[in-house]
Each structure stands twice: as C-alpha cells, then as structure tokens.
Amino acid sequence: MGVRAGGQPGRGTQDAELSVPLRGNSVPGHSLAPGSPATGAKFIKDPPVGPLPLASFLSAGDGGGATRLPWRRAVFVLGAIPSAAMASQQQCRPRPTPCGSKSPPEQPLQVKVVGLFKSSSFHIAKSAAESLKSNYPSKFEDPIIVPLQELAWDRYLQEKKQELKNEIWEYSSYVMCFVNNQFLGDAFDFQKWAQKMWDIVDFKTPELYEALTVDYSAKFLRDTKHDFVFLDISIDLHPIGRLIFELYCDACPKTCRNFQVLCTGKAGYSQRGIRLHYVGSIFHRIVQNGWIQGGDIVAGKGDDGESIYGPTFEDENFSIPHDKRGVLGMVNKGRHSNASQFYITLQPTPYLDRKYVAFGQLIEGTQVLKNLELVPTENERPKQQCMVIDSGDLYA
Template identity: 80%
Template sequence: MASTQQSAPCSSQSPPEQPLQVKVVGLFKSSSFQIAKSAAENLKSNYPSTFEDPIIIPVQEFAWDQYLQEKKRELKNEIWEYSAYVMCFINDQLLGNALDLQKWAHKVWNIVDFKSPALYEALTMDYSAKFLRDTKHDFVFLDISIDFYPIGRLIFELYCDTCPKTCKNFQVLCTGKAGFSQSGIRLHYTGSIFHRVVRNGWVQGGDIVAGKGNGGESIYGPTFEDENFSIPHNKRGVLGMVNKGHHSNGSQFYITLQPTPYLDRKYVAFGLLDPILDPQNLEMWDRDCMYCQLSPRRFLLSHLGTGYLGITARCK
C-alpha cells in the first residue's frame, strides 16, 4: 500500500511578503504633489510585483487644510509643525513629504527622478487645469486700483460644485447679465463701493442700491437661502455672502483678512483667494487700509471672465 504523501508543515514555508502600497494625499495645485505622484507611479512601474497601484488623492485647498489638521490631531507631536502641501504614506504609515518619498525611492529602490523643476511646474499647471475642469470650478480675476491707480490683482477660485447657486449669483452680478430687478435695481456690481474695511478682519462690499451697507439684491429676488456651510472661514481670502440673518443673502459679500471661525455656520463662504496664482494675497489691503481711518480711499476692481466687475470702494 502506497504511503500517503504528507504536506510540509506551514512553519517550514516563508510567509508571503506583504505588498507595498504608496498613498499620496496633497493639494492638487502644488508642484510637490506632482513630485510625490510621480515617485509613487515610478515605484509601481519599476516594481510591479512588489507595489500595488498607488492611491493618489488630490484635494482642494480648504479640504487640504481640514485634512492636515485632522492628521495633526491624530499623529500629535509627530507632525505638529508639518507645513508641506502633500503627505506620503507606505501601507498607511506616514513617510513624510514629497522629498522624503523621493529619497526613499532612491535609497531603497534605486529610483532616480530626472525631471526638472520647470517640467514639474508645467505638469502642475496641466494637472490643475484638468482638475478644475472636472470639478467645474471657476475663477474670478479682480484688478484693483486705489484712487484709480492700479495696485494689483486678486484671483478667486469659486466652488461652483459646492455652492452653485451662490456662485452663479456672484458671477451674474459681476457681469450684469441679469439686467434690472423687478424693483428697478441694476443687478451689477459696477459703481458699487466697499463700504466697510476692517483692518485684520475683512473687507465688505456689494451694496448695489446705495452703497451704504444696508441694501442689496440678488439675481433671484431680494434675497435667497443659505446654500450650505461646507467651506470654513479658516484662513485669509475666504469669499462669502453677507446676510442679515439666516436665508437673507443678497448682493453684499466679504473677503476675510485672517481666519474668522466665528463666521462658520452663520455666513455662506463660496470662494477662496488663490495664494499660488496670486502672490500678493491681500497684502494690499493690510498695507493701504492703515490709512482708512484718516481719509476715504477708492478701490477699483475689474474683469471677470468675459464680463467686467467695476467696483469702486472706500475704506472706513
């Protein structure tokens, strides 16, 4: 009788190696995100049996800020002073920023990145354009003058996917395409003023009735409802709608000059100053509004897409 062949005990076999997976989470318009993305893809391409497909997660700016704060609370002292625009993980363990991933890929896996900084900048621009097309975000370009003297440009990203109705109201008021309201108000920001500028606080304008801060009208009627409170007031440059209480948005808007978390869930934010496309980043308001208590100054803002936003503004 033939003997039964015994299987080798499990303990004599080498345990299978766990495949590696790189995860990259970062600000979509940052070149460091592109560097990390490229490193992760190169690892998979050169070692397909060792690495699983990388997880690449591009996020918008306000989402990145929230993600970073959550990770700081989770990991505590390990990344408390972390300031990069991207985080890289190996099997869900934090490795570091884009440079850390590049160094690890070179030291452990002998992968060298030969792409130039200029190439990464070009890749970032192309990727950002596609990302924004996919998310249906729009941009508003505001050329600013003080007493008709040009001082710079502000560029705002409008979160049309998050607050489509609020963004449409702002865009149409900028272009004037809605004409006049039933009450005879011209639905256009041209000629309106910034009636309030609070240093280190916010700038406020958009009263298209008398410019005193007690009027305004939306393209939907006198007022419209609060769309949502998804976007936090956690930094400079947040663009939001002024109201007189819940569901009373008209045409007045504000731009924050610093984090104003006390506005969360009270005012609808729908856009954000782009700090990468606009290096001035509201510094003109800090610099010039120190004189606002002494004398009125007039700000002229213009150009939105194919239309024009002509707003004269005075500091108070």
C-alpha cells in the same frame, strides 16, 4: 443678544433685531460686509529646499555635506526594507520557528502623497508613487494621491505641524509623502528613497513637469463641474492679490449665477440705475474671528445692494454648512432678502447655518484673506479702504 441690521451677514436701511449666539461677535448682515480678489491658476514651484537625503537610507558616500533641515527624520525605519535579491541572499538565523518553515507573507507598502494640486513638486511625488506601484505591483498597494486646493493645503499643513511638531515645524514644501503612515519628507526625499531602495529613477525634465502640472490643474478644476470666479483686491489703492472662489452651482444655481454675473458685470445696470458689478465696491466690515463682508454696490455703506434679479431674491437653500474658513455666503436683512452683499468666513461659524445661504468656497488667496483680516478697524469698519479693483470668470 440683539444685533443691528448689520449684526449678522445682513443688509438693511433701518435697525433690526437679530438674536444669534455669536461668541462675542455679531453676525454677517447688511450694514456688514465680506469680500475678496483672485488670480489665475498657475503651477507653483517649491522653495529651493533641494534633494536633501534622509540619513536613514544614505551611505557615507552620498555627499554627507548637505545641511539637514529641522523636519528631516533622523531614522526612517522603512529605509531598511531589503530588496527581493537581498532577501534571497540572507542566511537563516536562529529563530523560534525552524529555518525551513514558511514565514508570513510580506505586507505591501502603502504610499500616500498629499499636496497642492498645482505644485510641480506634488506631481513629482505623484509620479514616483505611481512608478513604484507599476514596477513592484506585489510590493506596493495602489498609492493614495490627495490633491488639495490652496486653502485646504494650508489647513492640512498646519494640522500636520501640530501633529508632528518639531519634526516639520519649519516645513515649507507643497507636498508631504508618507509610507505606511510614516512621514518620509518632500518630493525630493521621496525620489531619493525610491531610487536608493527600489532603483526607481525619474528622467522627466522640470519643463515636462511644468507642462504636466498646468494640464492637470486645468482638468482638476473643470472636472468639478463648478464655476470659478475671482476678485482682485487693493488696500488703500495698493494691489495685494487675488481671491479665487469655487461656486457650488450644482447646489445653489440661482445664488451662484447672481454672484458670477456681478463679478463679470455682464448684466449692465438695474432698473433703478445701479451698476451691477463688484468692481469698485469695498469691504465695509471685518468681524474678528467671524467674517469679512462686502458687496454693497450701491453706496458702499453696508446698508444696501442689488441683485441681478431685482432688489432682492429668495433664500435658495441652506445645504452648504459654515464649517470652515473661507466659506462664501450671501448677506441678508431677513428671510428671502439676498441682494449683492456677501461674506467670507474667517473660521467655522455654525451659528450662521440655516440663517444665511452659503454657496461657495475660497480656494486660493490664503495670504490675501489674511491681509484683509489684519486691517485695523473701528467698530468693525476698516480704517483702510479695501476695494475690489477687478473681478470676473477665472476661465473666461
């Protein structure tokens, strides 16, 4: 259907027609706007769940007074795996094959740890998995360790809640541990299982894990070779938090450079006297189930903008798909008309592919984006002022 210049992530001072399949929505365009804030990378502690043992491998003497939470398994079949010493003491029992015949070789166990990369509990579980492999190399496969950034972890957890349903519906830890694809629990459950069944005891202190987490987090981000920037956001002058973006500077170096410099304000003023800085700009458009849009650093109306290269610059490429929530892209008013306006997707928006240049991904600020998404609107214009109150390089 026809859409005004603000119909898609685009910018324009006069009406224009854009035809895009929008599922009932328009598309990000100037006259439209997305944007958000950021915070520094710190390790995250899990909620005080505590080392609640699994019933499958606890004896009556393990302190059965602990309250079990809804996601705890009543039975964990791997808890019954005998140690090598126990197996050697077992007598032969009547079986279809003679007692003296060779049994099939025992298959090694596969441990998988998935969690928020800057959570100390993720590193506790990671350490336990590595210790099991180190101490029992023939009993365990190399552990599968999957560190996730905040937005990716939130998406993974929601998918697992749908898959496992009541078993983990109220699960709130920042790590999930699996053995042979069976859900075991959080880091404390995993530690308990490793100690009970395999005599693995962790002597590292919480302070040491905090230090390990900080070091790992910084290295994890820097190893990507990408740039990271932040936007701090307020709603009606009340700060609500920070949005952190990963910029794919290897795929779209010129576009990423424009956004990064506009975050830092290092370019000063343009030739027509526009301050080239996102601080003080607003999110002027919220499209439900579509995107939020901002970055009009001229007047905040959604019909203007300015790049660090001049009024506009060309579409660099369309290599980054709009395939998930949190994709960061440039608003335009037609081909090769990128300036300063940008958008952040609220869900997969494939109808924006090859029309708008995506160049980054929101990696932190899950709740901030949700808060912006919930701001009431009138004709897609927020009724509350959603402003960028600070911005810059994450590791300046």
